[in-house]
Amino acid sequence: MTEPKSFHMTPEEFRRHGHAVVDWIADYHSQVESFPVLSRVQPGEIRSKLPAQAPERGESFEQILGDMERLILPGITHWQSPNFYAYFPSNASGPAILGDLLSAGLGVQGMLWSTSPACTEVETHVLDWLVAMLGLPEKFLSTGNGGGVIQDTASSGSLCALLAARERATEFASNRKGCDGRLAAYCSTQTHSSVEKAMKIAGLGADNLRAIEVDESFAMRPEALARQIDVDVKAGLIPCFVCATVGTTSSGAIDPVREIGGICGNLWLHVDAAMSGTAALCPEFRFVHDGVELADSYCFNPHKWMFTNFDCSVFYVADRKSLIQTLSVLPEYLRNQATESGAVIDYRDWHIPLGRRFRSLKLWFVIRHYGIEGLQHHVREHVRLAQEFVAWVSGDARFELAAPARLNLVCFRLRAGDQATQALMERLNASGDLYLTHTKLEGKFTLRLCVGQTNTQARHVERAWQRIQEETGRLGSS
Amino acid sequence: MTEPKSFHMTPEEFRRHGHAVVDWIADYHSQVESFPVLSRVQPGEIRSKLPAQAPERGESFEQILGDMERLILPGITHWQSPNFYAYFPSNASGPAILGDLLSAGLGVQGMLWSTSPACTEVETHVLDWLVAMLGLPEKFLSTGNGGGVIQDTASSGSLCALLAARERATEFASNRKGCDGRLAAYCSTQTHSSVEKAMKIAGLGADNLRAIEVDESFAMRPEALARQIDVDVKAGLIPCFVCATVGTTSSGAIDPVREIGGICGNLWLHVDAAMSGTAALCPEFRFVHDGVELADSYCFNPHKWMFTNFDCSVFYVADRKSLIQTLSVLPEYLRNQATESGAVIDYRDWHIPLGRRFRSLKLWFVIRHYGIEGLQHHVREHVRLAQEFVAWVSGDARFELAAPARLNLVCFRLRAGDQATQALMERLNASGDLYLTHTKLEGKFTLRLCVGQTNTQARHVERAWQRIQEETGRLGSS
Numbered sequence: 001m002t003e004p005k006s007f008h009m010t011p012e013e014f015r016r017h018g019h020a021v022v023d024w025i026a027d028y029h030s031q032v033e034s035f036p037v038l039s040r041v042q043p044g045e046i047r048s049k050l051p052a053q054a055p056e057r058g059e060s061f062e063q064i065l066g067d068m069e070r071l072i073l074p075g076i077t078h079w080q081s082p083n084f085y086a087y088f089p090s091n092a093s094g095p096a097i098l099g100d101l102l103s104a105g106l107g108v109q110g111m112l113w114s115t116s117p118a119c120t121e122v123e124t125h126v127l128d129w130l131v132a133m134l135g136l137p138e139k140f141l142s143t144g145n146g147g148g149v150i151q152d153t154a155s156s157g158s159l160c161a162l163l164a165a166r167e168r169a170t171e172f173a174s175n176r177k178g179c180d181g182r183l184a185a186y187c188s189t190q191t192h193s194s195v196e197k198a199m200k201i202a203g204l205g206a207d208n209l210r211a212i213e214v215d216e217s218f219a220m221r222p223e224a225l226a227r228q229i230d231v232d233v234k235a236g237l238i239p240c241f242v243c244a245t246v247g248t249t250s251s252g253a254i255d256p257v258r259e260i261g262g263i264c265g266n267l268w269l270h271v272d273a274a275m276s277g278t279a280a281l282c283p284e285f286r287f288v289h290d291g292v293e294l295a296d297s298y299c300f301n302p303h304k305w306m307f308t309n310f311d312c313s314v315f316y317v318a319d320r321k322s323l324i325q326t327l328s329v330l331p332e333y334l335r336n337q338a339t340e341s342g343a344v345i346d347y348r349d350w351h352i353p354l355g356r357r358f359r360s361l362k363l364w365f366v367i368r369h370y371g372i373e374g375l376q377h378h379v380r381e382h383v384r385l386a387q388e389f390v391a392w393v394s395g396d397a398r399f400e401l402a403a404p405a406r407l408n409l410v411c412f413r414l415r416a417g418d419q420a421t422q423a424l425m426e427r428l429n430a431s432g433d434l435y436l437t438h439t440k441l442e443g444k445f446t447l448r449l450c451v452g453q454t455n456t457q458a459r460h461v462e463r464a465w466q467r468i469q470e471e472t473g474r475l476g477s478s
Numbered sequence: 479m480t481e482p483k484s485f486h487m488t489p490e491e492f493r494r495h496g497h498a499v500v501d502w503i504a505d506y507h508s509q510v511e512s513f514p515v516l517s518r519v520q521p522g523e524i525r526s527k528l529p530a531q532a533p534e535r536g537e538s539f540e541q542i543l544g545d546m547e548r549l550i551l552p553g554i555t556h557w558q559s560p561n562f563y564a565y566f567p568s569n570a571s572g573p574a575i576l577g578d579l580l581s582a583g584l585g586v587q588g589m590l591w592s593t594s595p596a597c598t599e600v601e602t603h604v605l606d607w608l609v610a611m612l613g614l615p616e617k618f619l620s621t622g623n624g625g626g627v628i629q630d631t632a633s634s635g636s637l638c639a640l641l642a643a644r645e646r647a648t649e650f651a652s653n654r655k656g657c658d659g660r661l662a663a664y665c666s667t668q669t670h671s672s673v674e675k676a677m678k679i680a681g682l683g684a685d686n687l688r689a690i691e692v693d694e695s696f697a698m699r700p701e702a703l704a705r706q707i708d709v710d711v712k713a714g715l716i717p718c719f720v721c722a723t724v725g726t727t728s729s730g731a732i733d734p735v736r737e738i739g740g741i742c743g744n745l746w747l748h749v750d751a752a753m754s755g756t757a758a759l760c761p762e763f764r765f766v767h768d769g770v771e772l773a774d775s776y777c778f779n780p781h782k783w784m785f786t787n788f789d790c791s792v793f794y795v796a797d798r799k800s801l802i803q804t805l806s807v808l809p810e811y812l813r814n815q816a817t818e819s820g821a822v823i824d825y826r827d828w829h830i831p832l833g834r835r836f837r838s839l840k841l842w843f844v845i846r847h848y849g850i851e852g853l854q855h856h857v858r859e860h861v862r863l864a865q866e867f868v869a870w871v872s873g874d875a876r877f878e879l880a881a882p883a884r885l886n887l888v889c890f891r892l893r894a895g896d897q898a899t900q901a902l903m904e905r906l907n908a909s910g911d912l913y914l915t916h917t918k919l920e921g922k923f924t925l926r927l928c929v930g931q932t933n934t935q936a937r938h939v940e941r942a943w944q945r946i947q948e949e950t951g952r953l954g955s956s
Contacts, residue, residue, distance in 0.1 A: 004859070004935050007852030008785075009572025015504040021576045022496030025583030026489040039595050043821040046599035054607040058849035061573070068580060072839075075596025080585045087593075087811070090833065092585040094487025095539070098499045100582045102546060104787050105503030107558045107570040115565075117517050118553025121524040129532040152630060153831035163679060178683030181656040193809040194832060200804075201641060201830065203681015205656030249811055303833075307486075309582050310835055326678075331671040333565070333727055333917040333926070343521040352679065352830060353631035354672060355568065355781075357788055361550075371536035374485030381482070439811040448811070457482050 007058060017061045024065065025097070032081045033455075036432025039077045046075040077435065082455040085464065086437040088249065088275045089452035092309035095369035099362030100309055110356045113344035114336045120345050123150055123360035126367065127314060133372060134280040134300070137293035140316035142345070148316045149350040150359045154274040155194035157299035157315035160323065160351060162198045162241050164297070165268030167326040169240035175326065179203040184232045185241035186210045188220035188255060190248040192272060208237070217404050218253035218441065220244065226263045241268045244295075246288045247276025250439040250448070251403035251411045254288060261294025271295045274313070275452070278305040279383065279407050282376050288407075297323075305382075305408070305452045306375065308366045312359055315350075324349045378454075382408045385461045386451040392465050398472055402446040410449045411441060418445035420475055427471045434464045485536060495539045502543065503575070510559045511933075514910025517555045524553040555913065560933040563942065564915040566727065566753045567930035570787035573847035577840030578787055588834045591822035592814045598823055601628055601838035604845065605792060611850060612758040612778070615771035618794035620823070626794045627828040628837045632752040633672035635777035635793035638801065638829060640676045640719050642775070643746030645804040647718035653804065657681040662710045663719035664688045666698035666733060668726040670750060686715070695882050696731035696919065698722065704741045719746045722773075724766050725754025728917040728926070729881035729889045732766060739772025749773045752791070753930070756783040757861065757885050760854050766885075775801075783860070783886070783930045784853065786844045790837055793828075802827045856932075860886045863939045864929040870943050876950055880924040888927045889919060896923035898953055905949045912942045 009017070049071055079090050110119030127148030131140050140146045151157050166174050166183060174183075183204050187195045189211045199209045210232070212225045229239045242264055244255040254276070261269055271292055277300025279285035292298055298316045302308035317323045328349040330339075338344045348354050367375070386408040393399045393412045402411040413421045422438070422445050429435055436449050451461060487495070527549050557568050588597030605626030609618050618624045629635050644652050644661060652661075661682050665673045667689045677687045688710070690703045707717045720742055722733040732754070739747055749770055755778025757763035770776055776794045780786035795801045806827040808817075816822045826832050845853070864886040871877045871890045880889040891899040900916070900923050907913055914927050929939060 005855065007848050007855055008932060009847065011504040011508045014507065014572040014575070015500060017572065017576055018500030018504065018579075019497050021579050021583075022493060022500060025580065026493040026496065028583060029492065030489045038592075041595050043591065043595070043816060043819070044599070046596045047603050050600070050603045054604075054611055054845050055849045056851055058852050059846045061576075061847065064573070064843055064846050072596045072600070075594065075599065076584060076586055077592070077594045079587055079594070087587075090585060090587050092582065094492040094495065095542070097492070097579070097582045097585075098495055098539075101496075101499050101575070101579050102503065104570065104575045104578045105499075105506060106554060107568060107575075107787050108554055109557055109565075109568050109788065113521065114516075114555070116553065116555045116557070117519050117521070118524045118550045121522070121553065122528070122550070125525050125528045126532075133532055153833045155831045155833075159679075159830065166681075174681060174683065175678040176683055176685050178659040178661070178686055179657040179681035181658055183656070193807040193812075197805065197807045197830075200653040200807075201637075202679065203644075203652060203657035205652065205654055207654050208656055249809075309585055310587065310833055311831075327675065329671040329675045329678075331727075333915065334671075335916075338521060341521070352634055352637065352675075353789075354633045355631045355788055365542055367532050368537045368542050369487065369539065370485050371533045373534055374536050377483065377485055437811065437814075454486060 020065060024068065029080065032078050033083065035078050035081065037078050037081045037083050037435035038429045038432065039075050041075050046071065080453070082453050082457065082460045083434040083464065084453045085449045085451065086435045088304050088450055090303060090310050091305060091307055091452060091454040093307035093366060093454050095365040096308045096362040099365030103358040103361045106358060108358055110358055111348040111354050112334060112336060112339060112346045114338045116358070119358040120347060122364055123347070124345055126360050126364050129367065130314060134277060135286045135289055136298065136316065139318040140298065145320060146316060146318045147320045147345070148314055149347055151313045151315050151351050152311040153313050154272055154299050154301055155197065156352060157313055158194050158243060158270060158272060159198040159201055160315065161268065161270035161297040162202050164323045164326045165241035166202055166204065168268060168322050169238055172325060181205060182238050183240045184208045184210060184237040186212055186225055186228065186239065187243040188212045188214050188245065190214055190218050190250055190253055191243055191245055192249050195243050214253065218248060218251045220255040220260060222256055222259035222263055225260060229263065239267050241270065243270045243272055246271060246273035247407065251441055252276065252405065252407060252409035253403065254406065258291025258294065261291050264294065268296045269294060271298045273298065273300040275301065275304040276407055278379060281372065281379050285383065285407065302363055305379070306366065307370065307454055308363050312363055327351065382451045382456065385456065385458060386410050389449060389461055389465060402441045402444065408451045411446050413444060413446045414472065421445045421447060423475055424471055428467060431467065433467050498543060502546065507558065510556050511561065513556050513559065515556050515559045515561050515913035516907045516910065517553050519553050524549065558931070560931050560935065560938045561912040561942065562931045563927045563929065564913045566782050566928055568781060568788050569783060569785055569930060569932040571785035571844060571932050573843040574786045574840040577843030581836040581839045584836060586836055588836055589826040589832050590812060590814060590817060590824045592816045594836070597836040598825055600842055601825070602823055604838050604842050607845065608792060612755060613764045613767055614776065614794065617796040618776065623798060624794060624796045625798045625823070626792055627825055629791045629793050629829050630789040631791050632750055632777050632779055633675065634830060635791055636672050636721060636748060636750060637676040637679055638793065639746065639748035639775040640680050642795070642801045642804045643719035644680055644682065646746060646800050647716055650803060659683060660714070660716050661718045662686045662688060662715040664690055664703055664706065664717065665721040666690045666692050666723065668692055668696050668728055668731055669721055669723055670727050673721050692731065696726060696729045698733040698738060700734055700737035700741055703738060707741070717745050719748065721748045721750055724749060724751035725885065729919055730754065730883065730885060730887035731881065732884065736769025736772065739769050742772070747773045749776045751776065751778040753779065753782040754885055756857060759850065759857055763861070763885065780841055783857070784844065785848065785932055786841050790841055805829065860929045860934065863934065863936060864888055867927060867939055867943060880919045880922065886929045889924050891922060891924045892950065899923045899925060901953055902949055906945060909945065911945050
């Protein structure tokens with residue numbers, strides 16, 4: 001029998017090219033420390049090197065892979081460099097990358113239990129593991145009324161929480177009839193912008209989001225929250241949702257979840273612990289979860305600080321029925337016996353998209369490769385390095401700390417003011433030796449140094465501080 | 479200098495384990511044809527084999543990889559089997575898997591241009607390539623006022639289109655003040671359930687979605703659409719959005735986009751071509767895009783039928799400003815020079831999540847590996863095989879076609895009725911020889927056979943038809 005004409009890569013070709021790609025990545029990770037962290041290309045520079053039209057005929061894989069070095073690398077800002085301290089980390093690791101590769105190789109859809117039972121059951125199981133690993137309340141376990149699901153990002157988690165809150169408050173009438181502009185929601189002035197975005201998406205309106213004032217540590221003031229809820233109720237609004245943050249993006253502030261939960265009553269309390277939740281792997285940092293048993297939903301991102309490559313945001317609810325009832329639509333073509341038996345989870349009803357990858361494989365691989373012990377070790381080390389950095393900043397009279405640094409995010413600035421601080425950042429980033437980003441705290445330009453990249457070690461943080469001191473010295477003389 | 483204690487996988491370990499994983503996938507793809515397509519496990523069976531607690535100490539990679547075979551494979555429904563005809567395909571290919579692997583290895587975030595310029599520019603560029611490749615209108619090009627973005631799924635694309643429609647209709651007041659229950663939207667009775675889900679999410683309410691009746695080919699009746707819009711306007715509603723489908727999920731029906739566009743006026747017209755858009759790679763199938771120049775937005779999924787593994791859904795808008803204004807929120811910590819220059823695209827404003835992977839790498843790899851010629855060849859072959867299957871069904875008096883099969887989806891049933899048709903499906907799926915799913919058309923239980931899996935060849939479709947005939951024969955005698 002002659003094989004039909006084919007342009008597909010055969011399994012044997014895949015094996016050969018796959019080894020080359022694995023080698024490319026191993027080499028990249030061996031060298032990444034030596035690259036300028038922030039890409040130096042100008043807008044349009046990468047595009048200008050690409051052909052105007054797609055190729056009519058296929059190209060060799062060697063040629064395609066060769067272009068990674070030639071065309072792509074100059075346009076990369078190296079998030080996997082140990083000298084990356086910007087934003088929040090988006091860290092990765094060998095076991096995560098290989099778990100993700102297996103997920104791509106299997107190429108299954110997990111929208112329904114029946115479309116690949118292992119995809120659903122490993123996810124449910126590993127997220128139950130994490131409840132114990134992080135000291136989260138048992139009500140988030142799938143074995144009770146709750147459960148976890150992997151979403152793409154904490155933004156999507158916040159949106160799902162807000163939607164479930166909206167429906168619970170309106171007895172599912174918003175889903176049917178649409179919103180009426182009377183629901184109000186609450187966060188702090190420091191809450192991530194995704195909550196404002198979610199208010200817009202969910203049809204509640206950004207004007208109905210109250211940004212509650214914060215205290216000197218940039219944490220939400222519970223008494224101000226209580227006051228605002230009262231004002232809104234008296235004005236005829238229906239408060240339905242509060243987002244508390246454990247580790248704000250700007251400064252790592254930790255909202256007082258217990259006090260906020262005491263105020264919430266029947267309002268839906270969502271806790272966003274996108275980066276800082278990972279700290280709870282270590283018992284000594286478990287204070288970050290104080291009061292979380294009062295939350296209706298909770299989110300943290302293993303793709304930030306738990307060595308699991310993007311995307312992997314874990315979202316828990318205490319009452320999965322309210323979430324499922326909010327997001328479920330069941331057309332005939334998705335009906336199946338397993339779903340109708342009620343004995344299975346169909347994760348399509350737990351988030352916005354229908355299709356979904358086998359994302360729990362990489363998380364399962366990470367937890368098994370490191371073990372709890374290994375994860376704790378590296379999280380502890382990152383916090384220790386950040387705290388050393390805090391001590392150095394505190395000991396240099398040219399600098400001031402801009403916020404308490406309780407974990408791995410340090411906010412600091414030059415006493416010389418905004419212009420000097422911004423100039424320092426730009427010089428450091430232009431040097432390529434490290435990359436950090438800024439925020440504003442109390443109106444002042446503030447640098448953020450977040451220690452969380454997988455391979456960041458003492459020598460990198462020491463070198464970062466050395467470079468910061470050097471450039472600060474040059475600023476003075478320029 | 480002694481290296482600090484580490485639990486990380488070193489680049490050399492990654493190289494070794496990575497080769498093993500690549501080999502595992504190559505072997506899997508070589509054997510996948512021999513596996514029962516639909517997993518045979520019972521609910522809870524996979525979980526029951528997993529340890530109750532996460533491991534305290536790390537395990538060897540050999541042990542972890544070994545469990546793929548032992549624990550995971552039995553729970554896999556094999557979407558990459560050439561005998562998979564269920565739902566829509568979620569096909570993959572070697573170049574896509576390797577492009578995705580490089581994306582995981584680089585581990586960059588593409589939320590802003592500046593966080594990795596190549597991630598944004600390759601995406602913009604390749605999506606411009608696709609405009610020409612699919613014969614889409616030039617208004618979707620990024621070089622004009624439009625542009626494309628990769629989203630996770632067509633569900634998310636529909637939601638973004640609906641949100642932009644909502645804001646355009648209310649002059650961005652819904653974003654600020656929330657919805658008021660007066661906006662109406664339109665689809666057909668055959669439109670994918672994600673549009674109803676989007677109505678709920680966006681705060682418009684499922685009751686304000688009108689499911690317009692269809693003709694005998696299951697395509698939307700434009701005159702019925704016009705009538706309903708009139709009725710709604712007279713009732714004081716504000717029509718804002720129409721979703722036309724090119725290739726419905728149930729039957730592959732193609733809504734008359736040109737006529738619908740003529741009716742839309744200032745309503746936002748979104749075209750969902752999730753699977754069938756790929757057919758337009760071949761000039762002879764470009765009829766699927768007739769009238770798309772009248773659309774405000776358009777979506778198709780390379781992760782369905784264009785050999786690019788999930789997730790890769792391409793979403794175009796004619797006026798990117800309206801989309802960006804709908805979804806943009808700019809906190810201080812994301813401000814940067816490139817964004818403020820206005821010279822770059824920041825894709826975070828084009829979809830729901832903030833973070834995003836370098837998903838265009840796999841799409842770029844696929845287009846370059848196959849070339850336009852190779853992609854056309856395989857799409858043509860899938861359509862040819864489906865049309866052969868149509869001829870076989872038509873020639874067997876026990877069967878009837880349930881809908882016109884214009885491309886690669888065939889809907890058919892036994893003349894003996896629903897029970898027999900359902901029993902046939904269950905026997906086929908239980909046999910493991912192939913996997914197909916059902917829908918209801920005109921109230922009747924109908925089988926769907928979709929030819930689109932990467933490796934499906936003539937011999938697989940011939941065998942499928944043989945098995946269908948065999949099981950039908952046994953049905954009669956049982």
